[in-house]
Amino acid sequence: xxxxxxxxxxxxxxxxxxxxxxxxxxxxxxxxxxxxxxxxxxxxxxxxxxxxxxxxxxxxxxxxxxxxxxxxxxxxxxxxxxxxxxxxxxxxxxxxxxxxxxxxxxxxxxxxxxxxxxxxxxxxxxxxxxxxxxxxxxxxxxxxxxxxxxxxxxxxxxxxxxxxxxxxxxxxxxxxxxxxxxxxxxxxxxxxxxxxxxxxxxxxxxxxxxxxxxxxxxxxxxxxxxxxxxxxxxxxxxxxxxxxxxxxxxxxxxxxxxxxxxxxxxxxxxxxxxxxxxxxxxxxxxxxxxxxxxxxxxxxxxxxxxxxxxxxxxxxxxxxxxxxxxxxxxxxxxxxxxxxxxxxxxxxxxxxxxxxxxxxxxxxxxxxxxxxxxxxxxxxxxxxxxxxxxxxxxxxxxxxxxxxxxxxxxxxxxxxxxxxxxxxxxxxxxxxxxxxxxxxxxxxxxxxxxxxxxxxxxxxxxxxxxxxxxxxxxxxxxxxxxxxxxxxxxxxxxxxxxxxxxxxxxxxxxxxxxxxxxxxxxxxxxxxxxxxxxxxxxxxxxxxxxxxxxxxxxxxxxxxxxxxxxxxxxxxxxxxxxxxxxxxxxxxxxxxxxxxxxxxxxxxxxxxxxxxxxxxxxxxxxxxxxxxxxxxxxxxxxxxxxxxxxxxxxxxxxxxxxxxxxxxxxxxxxxxxxxxxxxxxxxxxxxxxxxxxxxxxxxxxxxxxxxxxxxxxxxxxxx
Amino acid sequence: xxxxxxxxxxxxxxxxxxxxxxxxxxxxxxxxxxxxxxxxxxxxxxxxxxxxxxxxxxxxxxxxxxxxxxxxxxxxxxxxxxxxxxxxxxxxxxxxxxxxxxxxxxxxxxxxxxxxxxxxxxxxxxxxxxxxxxxxxxxxxxxxxxxxxxxxxxxxxxxxxxxxxxxxxxxxxxxxxxxxxxxxxxxxxxxxxxxxxxxxxxxxxxxxx
Ligand code: SF4
Ligand code: SF4
Numbered sequence: 001x002x003x004x005x006x007x008x009x010x011x012x013x014x015x016x017x018x019x020x021x022x023x024x025x026x027x028x029x030x031x032x033x034x035x036x037x038x039x040x041x042x043x044x045x046x047x048x049x050x051x052x053x054x055x056x057x058x059x060x061x062x063x064x065x066x067x068x069x070x071x072x073x074x075x076x077x078x079x080x081x082x083x084x085x086x087x088x089x090x091x092x093x094x095x096x097x098x099x100x101x102x103x104x105x106x107x108x109x110x111x112x113x114x115x116x117x118x119x120x121x122x123x124x125x126x127x128x129x130x131x132x133x134x135x136x137x138x139x140x141x142x143x144x145x146x147x148x149x150x151x152x153x154x155x156x157x158x159x160x161x162x163x164x165x166x167x168x169x170x171x172x173x174x175x176x177x178x179x180x181x182x183x184x185x186x187x188x189x190x191x192x193x194x195x196x197x198x199x200x201x202x203x204x205x206x207x208x209x210x211x212x213x214x215x216x217x218x219x220x221x222x223x224x225x226x227x228x229x230x231x232x233x234x235x236x237x238x239x240x241x242x243x244x245x246x247x248x249x250x251x252x253x254x255x256x257x258x259x260x261x262x263x264x265x266x267x268x269x270x271x272x273x274x275x276x277x278x279x280x281x282x283x284x285x286x287x288x289x290x291x292x293x294x295x296x297x298x299x300x301x302x303x304x305x306x307x308x309x310x311x312x313x314x315x316x317x318x319x320x321x322x323x324x325x326x327x328x329x330x331x332x333x334x335x336x337x338x339x340x341x342x343x344x345x346x347x348x349x350x351x352x353x354x355x356x357x358x359x360x361x362x363x364x365x366x367x368x369x370x371x372x373x374x375x376x377x378x379x380x381x382x383x384x385x386x387x388x389x390x391x392x393x394x395x396x397x398x399x400x401x402x403x404x405x406x407x408x409x410x411x412x413x414x415x416x417x418x419x420x421x422x423x424x425x426x427x428x429x430x431x432x433x434x435x436x437x438x439x440x441x442x443x444x445x446x447x448x449x450x451x452x453x454x455x456x457x458x459x460x461x462x463x464x465x466x467x468x469x470x471x472x473x474x475x476x477x478x479x480x481x482x483x484x485x486x487x488x489x490x491x492x493x494x495x496x497x498x499x500x501x502x503x504x505x506x507x508x509x510x511x512x513x514x515x516x517x518x519x520x521x522x523x524x525x526x527x528x529x530x531x532x533x534x535x536x537x538x539x540x541x542x543x544x545x546x547x548x549x550x551x552x553x554x555x556x557x558x559x560x561x562x563x564x565x566x567x568x569x570x571x572x573x574x575x576x577x578x579x580x581x582x583x584x585x586x587x588x589x590x591x592x593x594x595x596x597x598x599x600x601x602x603x604x605x606x607x608x609x610x611x612x613x614x615x616x617x618x619x620x621x622x623x624x625x626x627x628x629x630x631x632x633x634x635x636x637x638x639x640x641x642x643x644x645x646x647x648x649x650x651x652x653x654x655x656x657x658x659x660x661x662x663x664x665x666x667x668x669x670x671x672x673x674x675x676x677x678x679x680x681x682x683x684x685x686x687x688x689x690x691x692x693x694x695x696x697x698x699x700x701x702x703x704x705x706x707x708x709x710x711x712x713x714x715x716x717x718x719x
Numbered sequence: 720x721x722x723x724x725x726x727x728x729x730x731x732x733x734x735x736x737x738x739x740x741x742x743x744x745x746x747x748x749x750x751x752x753x754x755x756x757x758x759x760x761x762x763x764x765x766x767x768x769x770x771x772x773x774x775x776x777x778x779x780x781x782x783x784x785x786x787x788x789x790x791x792x793x794x795x796x797x798x799x800x801x802x803x804x805x806x807x808x809x810x811x812x813x814x815x816x817x818x819x820x821x822x823x824x825x826x827x828x829x830x831x832x833x834x835x836x837x838x839x840x841x842x843x844x845x846x847x848x849x850x851x852x853x854x855x856x857x858x859x860x861x862x863x864x865x866x867x868x869x870x871x872x873x874x875x876x877x878x879x880x881x882x883x884x885x886x887x888x889x890x891x892x893x894x895x896x897x898x899x900x901x902x903x904x905x906x907x908x909x910x911x912x913x914x915x916x917x918x919x920x921x922x923x924x925x926x927x928x
Contacts, residue, residue: 026907026908030908033908078890079890079891080890080891135915136905137903137905137906137914138903138905138906141905141906154904154905154908155905156905156906157908159906159907160907161906161907161909164906171776172774172775172776172779173776173777174774174775174776175774176773176774180906180907180909180911181911182770182773183906184903184906184911184913184914185769185770185773185913186770186773186774186775187914188769188770188913188914188915189769189770189771189773189775189779189782189783190775190776190779191915192779192782192824192825192915193776193778193779193782195824196782196824209887211884212884212887212888213890214887214890214892220901220902220903220904221901221902221903221914221915221916222858222901222914222915222916222917223914223915225854225858225895225915225916226858226915226916228893229851229854229855229858229893230821230824247880247883247884247887248877248880251876251877251880254876255876262904264737265733265736265840265841265842265898266841266843266896266898267898268737268897268898268899268900268901268902268916269895269896269897269898269901269916270895270896271893271894271895271896272883272887272892272893272894272895272896273892273893274887274890274891274892274893274894275890275891275892276891277849277851277891277892277893278849278850278851278891279851280821280851281821
């Protein structure tokens, strides 16, 4: 639930969640177990192809929802079903209350439905004096505790067996053991009695299949079967986005949904109901059966080309399962009703800007959700877009406006960075290269990692002097530095130049280049982000080089994937942006795969303490590069030692670490703990932002860990 | 399409992965004997495993007490098949019912059904449950014994699709995919079987040709 007014308050709530020891442990062990279960579940299958098929079929259906609804309605009505379309959540609740009233229903049993959570149906039913019992075990538990779900598939994941035992002791008025098997059996017997009394059953639906006029419900417990069978009235509440033309569509989704949700090949039950079935308790032995379709913004969303892919979601919950932020703060903070990456989005569209405005910022843009989404939704991209939209609607906060102003004017931005050199004099710690104490603009909570100073000389100013002369080049390369390497860590880029030298690479450093614009995207400044994209595309003429090499993973993935999209609408730039993006390559891939750098490039050196590797989000997921850097470490004789969760975010996320320092700190801690456990004496990575975070964190902790860009580690050993 | 033995092996493996007990039979008579023996072997306190032994609320305890002797429900047998099974039950002092299952919501020992299709890739049973009695037999009983004729086994859900569509075209319809016993992991993600439906699923693969 989102009830924080300000970002500050929201951060405080997140911090409280992080202080909940049980929650943290539960989330950690779940995150780890989920990863391996999912891999197992999809082994031997072409997962990417399946996801692409699901996405394509969903896309085809989304643009036809109104006609699909009509077709479905006609078919279902012919089989004795009453079909309703509710425009809003309140209207859906009203319809269901009316059905209850008309048929004299008093007691309701419900099976799990996120859609009913969305409309807060129970509140409305109870206001009418109806008794409602949730029968899904997790839902029942949270209902008894008057809470919302903390996960879309496992709603009570935040609770311990002891809390459940206590709760069941209250409910049964008998002392209960904390043994899980026993608690489950208690629920079995207690809920059995509820089914028997009930005169109305409410279920959700995973599919409304147009060709059959029937619904499909996917469950493990089997409660939906009892809910749809025993009471004389059945109401299925279902988002209009669940309409799908064929049974084949549904069978296809079933191949991915349970695997992605819980690592199961299929759930224990899939129930297909077509028409009003026999029901001994019903009038004339027939079930009184209603399907209520909920619009609540979905049909408008379906008409919005920028956001309609959100409706592909099959509610598997995987985007939460892999999200490092969800893992830290849990579902009550990483969502309003819907949870995880999709929750951030749906909150805005279903529950409004007010509920979404803080939440939407709590995404570090690591891309883990996009990688596993059963429907191939570009979740992080859409999250940033919604953030930008909210800012356009609400007005941009001052820091964001200033950032946009400064960054879209390269000269001003670079002058300010250079001036910062003078400004930092009094706070600079001469010997270490860190700021001795933080300037006033940073709060105390930023103090979990040491921050670097701006370099004495920017890379761009050194370039004319260090530019290698190459007579007969094999490759023409334009270097894209990104701000951090240009102004803070020019030595990384110089090391990169050294590693590439001797391979016939003619290098250029186009001076018109500026920030890649990702920080602007993260701040919701889409207009300024587009403007710097234009500047960069114009500054780096793709016709004059074979490759554009960057040593910053975040820049690389942003330049490659976001630029063509951002500039697609401008006919004078679209083609150039595509050509530009096609030439972008990250340093490790270029060096390893294009130049073929191998052990012959390096001096043999004995006794190297282990080198751990941090796999930057934007390299491993953003660009799909996982092998090249590890191969280079081995070729250079750096004694690469694997550590746990190498591809989990370090917590930097650019401006995210400024906005959510508490979360950034925790992610950093996990990362450094894992590296410490590997016994490595050095940690390398492919992104200056990650270096800043990791090196600053190691420094603050006093870890004897050397953190460098991979280019520096390679350059040191280059012959 | 004929079920290959490879397909039957896949089915068995997948079903066992979700803790179903799979056996082979040659005749339906074997299935009846299996079911009666299974019921006979169940604990003296018939609802022991189903939670009735625990500290329940008073109304729930009352519901437990409604069940007395051992009961097998087999709603979808032909009259001759029913007579054969009934005779076996009677010999062991068990009751066989084929209708009126709503009077036994407190619990049934075994629900016995013959399935309409099987899907090998996931170890799934497909059961036409348009009859409310069939539905209840597979929901309320503590153990579900399901016979799957091998001639009805299909490799994948896609291969079963035309037949599934045929069932669904016959409205009103209620078609169940059943894969293993009822399960939950809602408390601390610990897997527990039998939360609402059967605690155990026994599958008898019937070599029917
Ligand atoms: S991009 Fe990363 S942080 Fe953002 S929602 Fe997805 S998984 Fe969570
Ligand atoms: S957005 Fe994707 S991963 Fe998240 S619940 Fe929906 S389908 Fe699953």
